[in-house]
Amino acid sequence: RIPRKAFIDSDPAFTQLAIAKAEPWYVEFFRAFDRLFTFGANVGTPMSPIPIGAFTWHKTWQPITLEDWRSNATPRDRFTTVMTWKIESFTDVGGNKDREFMKYIDLPSRTRQPFELAVNGPQELLREHGWETVDAMAASRTPWDYRDFIHRSKAEFGVAKHTYVATCSGWFSDRTECYLASGRPALVQDTGWTAHLPSGEGLIAFSDPEGAIAGIDRINSDYARHARRAEEIAREHFDAGRVLSRLIEEACA
Structure with missing residues (x-):
């Protein structure tokens, strides 16, 4: 027992x-x-x-073993994420990530920053709007594939499931924790997590496209500082x- x-x-x-x-x-x-x-x-x-x-x-x-995520790799100039467009479970109690992401679908046309999504969603639609895409399964087939994808990233751009946002749940992604532990800044949608975690350096919240654009500019204006702070946040909280x-x-x- x-x-x-x-x-x-x-x-x-x-x-x-x-x-x-x-x-x-x-x-x-x-x-x-x-x-x-x-x-x-x-x-x-x-x-x-x-x-x-x-x-x-x-x-x-979500607990993170920090030593498994430290990186000396030189990142590419891409804000990235690994995401599921729509889940099949809980379909009768809430909204998925696709509902939130469509609010940001035109983001690549409003900034010079390139984006790459590892996504199982409508890749043709996303590419038409300026998002680079790769297959989510290929990017995350093994823990090492997943880690390599994050290490090759400049920063994360993360959108949450609609239900997390609409209920102000305070949910925070374990994926984002992995970016932070890798010394990669994270620009992620606010679900209410800003009441519990720092936002502004290394980890930046947004609630609308204008906030996302401002966050991109802020990270790019002093990338080294934001990268250092990202790793500190992971150590302090996760x-x-x-x-x-x-x-x-x-x-x-």
Whole structure:
């Protein structure tokens, strides 16, 4: 018998909205755990309307083994990301990344900064709007392929799933953590994470195309400074030793 059982929710808002449908088997599944953790830093707070019912959700981040991500590689002049255009799960409780990304579809025409997406979505449509694309599976088939793709990147440009944004969930991507740990600045959509993590150097939030363009210019104006700060943020907030120590302590409390 496992004396203490913990569940870690990597899809905040989607998970809680599914629980709120009150299907008995799903509710009972979560009742079997002693502690529930989530990557949604605003779940259960006044900042987010996500329903939590009778459950208490504790906050955690995805842990990163920093030594596995350090890079001496010279990056290409590309802001990149690895993304799934649309997921098949939770289709009845929320919106996908495609819904948010379309707000930024014209971004390449508004800046001289090149972009490359490793994406499983509509590559022809994206290319028509100036995005360079590669197959997401090819870029992430192995952990080493995934790491190499990130290390070849200048910075991340990341858009979140619509539900993460609309609910102000505070979700923060483990992919973004990997960019930061690699010394690659990250320009990522705000889901409410700015209430918990620094934004402005190394890690920059945006909420609209104008904010994204300003973030690109800011990173490019002093890239070395932003790259150094990116790695510092990863060490301060996502180091596996720190994250897991706190998680285990809370799980056993």
